[in-house]
């Protein structure tokens with residue numbers, strides 16, 4: 598193998614910003630997630646709400662992509678997408694999903710696992726109405742995850758839907774919100790020499806949330 602001028606294996610980052618103490622962790626991991634999201638926003642990291650969403654097809658094959666967290670409400674994590682997209686089809690056949698946040702500037706990762714349900718129509722309507730006009734038109738113009746013949750076709754679809762809805766844009770039935778109800782949330786804080794802090798919260802109906810520390 599020839600020498601790689603871009604030596605990926607030599608890139609090393611040591612982490613030392615903060616520590617994670619179990620005795621300072623709140624009873625609810627959703628409260629801690631909220632705090633970490635707030636700290637990511639205050640630290641002005643790029644896309645503090647971006648999270649990786651992993652879904653699984655009906656034949657057990659995983660796929661992952663980024664989505665934006667649009668709320669942490671009633672113990673659930675909310676995001677929006679097309680129900681007809683690849684992820685939407687996978688969630689319809691298998692509601693089990695995982696989410697991962699990574700804030701490199703804070704040397705923090707949060708992993709969640711749980712089940713995903715569509716939001717009720719009223720909540721999706723309210724969020725859709727708050728989006729900029731062009732994004733609302735985009736939801737009509739995009740058959741998310743379907744093959745697109747050309748970029749021009751997408752622009753044509755956007756102008757077509759713009760003419761159809763010049764002022765008020767209703768929410769398309771194929772577009773709306775999802776809420777993940779977590780049963781597992783793990784907080785990871787980078788530490789020197791790869792001796793990172795990992796605090797795992799697991800939920801069961803009898804005992805609620807229980808915490809444990811994991812080897813890094």
Ligand SMILES: Cc1cc2nc3c(=O)[nH]c(=O)nc-3n(C[C@H](O)[C@H](O)[C@H](O)COP(=O)(O)O)c2cc1C
Pocket residue numbers: 644647660661662663664665666676677678679682683684685741742
């Ligand atoms: C930072 C970032 C944020 C994104 N946010 C969303 C989102 O909130 N909802 C969404 O449907 N797609 C979002 N996307 C696009 C998805 O990653 C993905 O391309 C799209 O949803 C289609 O995925 P699918 O074919 O697996 O359904 C985002 C992409 C990036 C890079």
